[in-house]
Amino acid sequence: MTTPVRLRPEIAALPPYRQGKQASPDAFKLSSNENPFEPLPAVVDALRGAVTVNRYPDATASELRAALAAKYGVTTDEVHVGAGSVSLLLQFIQAAAAPGDEVVYAWRSFEAYPGLVTVAGATSVQVPNRADGSHDLVAMAAAVTERTRLVIVCSPNNPTGTTVTTHDFETFMAAVPDDLLVVLDEAYAEFVTDPDAVDGESLTERHPNLVVLRTFSKAYGLAALRVGYAIGASSVLDAARATAIPLSVTEQGQAAALASLEHESELMTRVDRIAMLRDQVRQALVDQGWDVPAAQGNFVWLPTGEQTATAAGVFADHGIIVRPFAPEGIRITIGEPSSVDKLLHAAQQVRQNTSL
């Protein structure tokens, strides 16, 4: 497409972000890995109390950082808060990688990674997942060159749902240079039930080149308020803070996140329910004959291959809006319990109507 102004060609070629389809009122929107639960009353109260909109918010999110620092047993300087973990990702990429530099990540993984790397002017190096949908950390370590400035590890991986084990992660950290920034994207950490899965926050002290990203969008159900955070060495976080657009985290977001931490056990009961439902849905899909990778986030992955668009259409016909990634597969969020029968029925129909 031609534009009236001169643009960076790689940006002109970059498709703008496309949100998961909005669902009609009688359909279930299972396309954006959102939390189906309404906000806790305490969160609504906190939002009602955060009405000072004529003033800028606290630029350093000091109260929220203090609460997170207490939760993880780190200093407040070892916590950095951003407007969603996706904005933190961009900050770290910009801080570490310039034109000519490479960013290594698994593929398929979170769909935002390629665009963020391009925006920073750096080059993506995508390392294919193993057949079971999990990261090939040995190949990722082997893909690191002189030009590599950052590696993103996503566990649980969006969209395949698989985790990286602590053992494999430690082997990977030992294999890569210790001055290479490794970002462990744990947007779905709270849903993990596999005891072998890596738990990044316990490792940052041992690895000063490791930064862990988490978010209030998923388990805490605050997606609209845009609050994510990073844990890592303060000097590394300072580099991200230097690239950040100041004042992006709103007072409302900070207040809701704080209230959520105060009522964390109640929220984690909900998370447990979602994780249990996830295991039931995955098992039912496996019983139907689907090859569903081990699912540790709030979503499952169906490898629908070339039939992805057709399969997404069948789900839509059953009132289930999924996220298709043609020609690989479909990601389905674990949402309202009342969506499950429709979801499983649609999945069964897909198997009957296609060669899957």
Ligand SMILES: Cc1ncc(COP(=O)(O)O)c(C=O)c1O
């Ligand atoms: C793997 C992963 N990382 C980061 C994010 C960004 O989340 P947020 O910017 O809402 O914190 C998402 C959202 O879908 C995700 O799937």
